[in-house]
Amino acid sequence: MLYRHHSNKNRNVAQGRYQREASPKFQWTANRGQITLTALKSRLRTCFTFPDGTEDEHIVINRECGGSEKEIVCLVDDEDLASPFSSWTFPQIKTLFGLTADSYIDLPRFDGELANTTDYEKILGHDLEDIAMKHKTCIHVTSANEATRREFISPILHGVAFCYDGEVKVCPEYELSGSHGKGPVNWVIKIGDTIIVVIEAKREDINQGVGQNAIQLQASSQRNKKKRTYNEALREDVMYGMVSTGVDWVIIKLVTTGEYNDSDNGNVEVLLSSRTPFTFPINESSIKALCLANQVVFNRQIESQESLKRVKTENK
Known part of the structure; x- marks a missing residue:
């Protein structure tokens, strides 16, 4: 899993971003009834430090497909929303x-x-x-x-x-x-x-x-x-x-x-x-x-x- 922060001052993802590879020990065990975006975001909050003021709507989760698939967590700011x-x-x-x-x-x-x-x-x-x-x-x-x-x-x-x-x-x-x-x-x-x-x-x-x-x-x-x-x-x-x-x-x-x-x-x-x-x-x-x-x-x-x-x- 990759954690990125998108700064509004620089919307080009290839520039001005910081990245942090998640610990390979990060695990989230849940049954199908528990798998919701809200629950996942709550779990992410307990495992990672997000910038002050980050709300659930600022956390966007998507999948990058290519040579190797990656789950990506992106942060967007109020102006993006x-x-x-x-x-x-x-x-x-x-x-x-x-x-x-x-x-x-x-x-x-x-x-x-x-x-x-x-x-x-x-x-x-x-x-x-x-x-x-x-x-x-x-x-x-x-x-x-x-x-x-x-x-x-x-x-x-x-x-x-x-x-x-x-x-x-x-x-x-x-x-x-x-x-x-x-x-x-x-x-x-x-x-x-x-x-x-x-x-x-x-x-x-x-x-x-x-x-x-x-x-x-x-x-x-x-x-x-x-x-x-x-x-x-x-x-x-x-x-x-x-x-x-x-x-x-x-x-x-x-x-x-x-x-x-x-x-x-x-x-x-x-x-x-x-x-x-x-x-x-x-x-x-x-x-x-x-x-x-x-x-x-x-x-x-x-x-x-x-x-x-x-x-x-x-x-x-």
Whole structure:
């Protein structure tokens, strides 16, 4: 029998794993009525030392066939067991985070400001031209498929990011994972070590999209806290997300306080921007408002980065 540990940091089994050959004296005597995976895993626990926090679901048993057959015990972590982000719904995050709202529209509000800047002027003309061209050459966004809808979402993200002279990057199909979900997200706005998660609402279901987005933001928050010192990780962590159908845009904020560990989500709040949902007709005033609202989110995330840098400097 071979005992392996799979690290989530390196999913390639051929690299970064440790192996330990089981003692040839290991025996498990049982009749057919006693042979269950639960019983075998219980027996393995008495004979081998597993990492702290290992649960039965982390122990996977399979058989390798080849020159010589081997029984193999593999360990997987919580992120390996996590469901795809797309499987999450709003009622599920309500239960997970202890929210009181039954729908995204009932979430408590945060002040959704518009950026007080003239930066939009250098992107507004380009965005209007780009979206107007797509409006003429694509199927109408209200009846388009998901791929076409993304054509109307992407220009807004790139247009606002362009105002930051390379400090902000737009990354499509970005892989993200956490204890409750994993998979690619449609877009990530990278600002230093922090990200803003942007997704297209599947089947125009913003309620489900907000649930999915909240789990993605929580996964990002977990990633951030794992990188920080104990004192830094206890600080309030603020993450922003956006959900769009290509016509309607919703901005949410996820606030996590308290220490995070694998069995505790900390205290999680999900809030909705007071200015959303934005309905997006193809005209200058609506695009201007949407760009300025998005720019505020970008600015706040940059400010949170600066705040964390100050904390790190003070702790040195």
